[in-house]
Amino acid sequence: MDLIPKPNQVVSAAANVAQKVLYGGVADLRKMPRTLIDEGLLRQVYHYRPTGTAQETGDPVLLVTPLAAPSICFDLRRGCSLVEHLVTSGRRTYLVEYGEVSFKDRNLGMEHWIDEVVPAAIRAASAHAGGRGVHVIGWSLGGIFMTLAAANDPDLPIASMTVVGSPFDVSKVPLMAPLRPLVRLADGPVLGGRTRSGRGPVQRIYQSMGGAPKPLVRWAFQLSAAQKLVTKPVVKLQNLDDTEFLAQIEAVDHFTANMIAYPGRSFGQLYHRFFKTNDLKYGYFEFGDRRIEIARVDKPVLVFGGASDGIAPVPCVKAVVPLLTGSPEVRFEVVPGGHLGMLTGRAARNTTWRFIDDWLEQWSTDGAADGEDAAGESESGTRAQSGARAKSPAGAKSGARAKSPARPARSTKERGASADQASPDQGSPEQDSPEKGIGANPKRRYGSAGSRSLAK
Incomplete structure (x- = not known):
C-alpha cells in the first residue's frame, strides 16, 4: 500500500x-482431484483426474517429490499449482509421494528411493498411460533421485527429464560454507569418504533420533x-x-x-555423501560397493536454477550440466524465484512452466499415436523402451513419426566458445523471456556437444 x-x-x-x-x-x-494407482513401502503414485472439458492426450508427466517435503510443492494453491497447469493443459499428470516417515523407517537408505520408489513410479505411470515414455520432473532432492535412478537403470521408460533446483555441488551453497570446517572438526578428518572415528556427534544424534524430525x-x-x-x-x-x-x-x-521427517539412514547418507564429501560434484554416488555414474544418463535433460535460491543457488545446480555427457541434449535455464518460488511462485506461470511446456512438446511422441491400438503399443514395448522421441516437424503427415531435423555439427572451437559463453550470471529473466522460447539466450543454452566440452 x-x-x-x-x-x-x-x-x-x-x-x-x-x-x-x-x-x-x-x-x-483446494487440491486437484487425484486417484491412487500404485503403492508400496513409502510410495504412493497418484493420477490426477481431468477437470472440466479438458481431455488427456499425449505422454504422461510424473512429478517426483523430494524427501521431507510434502507433495503440495507441486500443487501449492489454485493459480500457483504446476499440477493444475498441466492438468488443465490436457496432459496426463502423475505424482509420487512418500507419506509420513516414522521411527520404524529409520533403516531405509536413499537406495530405497533410487532403486525402488522412483523406478516403480515411472513404470506405473507408463503402464497407466498405455506404455508411453514418461516425462519426469523432479524438484530439489526429487531431481537428484530421478537423475540417479535414470543413471542406474537406462532401460526405464523415460522420455525426458526436468531437474528443478537440485543441489549437485553443495560447496557452492553460501549458507553451508561456514559450517563445513566445524563439521570436519567435530566428526574428525575425512579419510576415503569416512570419518576416522566413524561416530561423530552429528552421527550419534541422528541415529539416536531415527533421523531428522x-x-x-x-x-x-x-x-x-x-x-x-x-x-x-x-x-x-x-x-x-x-x-x-x-x-x-x-x-x-x-x-x-x-x-x-527424514529416515535416519537416508539422513546419514545425505549428511556424509552430500554435505561432507560432496560426491555428486564429481559425478557419482556410492552405496557400499556400488557406484552410480551420472554420465550414464542417456535421456534429454532440462535443468532450472532459481535466480534467488538460497538452498540451491545457480552455480550449485549448474554443476550437473557438465556431468551429463551421455545425454542427447542438456539445457540450463535461470528463472526468477527462490527454492520453492521458482517451481510454483507467481512468476513461475510465465517462466518455468512455459519452459517446461516447450520442453515437453519438443520431446513428446507424435500426437497421432493417440489413435493407435494401445494394446499393440504395450505389447511391442517400443515407446516405453525407446526413451525420448522428437516431435514430428510441422507439416509432416499425421500418421508419421519423425525425428527433429539433425543439427549441423559444430567444430570443437565452436563448442568450446559456446561453453565459455554459457554463464547463468549473464542475462536476466527479463532479457530471456519465455516468449522467445527455451534457450533463446545463447549464454544459457547447452547442446549435448556443449555439455561434453565442459567436462573436458
Missing part, C-alpha cells in the same frame, strides 16, 4: 482482513530465508491490499507446516 493509502487500497485491505478473520485466509488451498526440517527450510522470516510481518502489513501476495504467503506457510 502507499504511505497514504488510496480509497481502493483501503477497501481491498479491509476485505482481506475480513476474509482472514471469517474464513481463516485468502488462499485457495519434522521441526528440524522445517527450521532448516526457514533458515534459508531468515531475512524474509524476520521482515514478514512488516511486509504483510505493507501489502495488506494485495490479495495475491497474501495468498502466496499463506500457501508457503501451509507448505512449511507440513514438512516430513
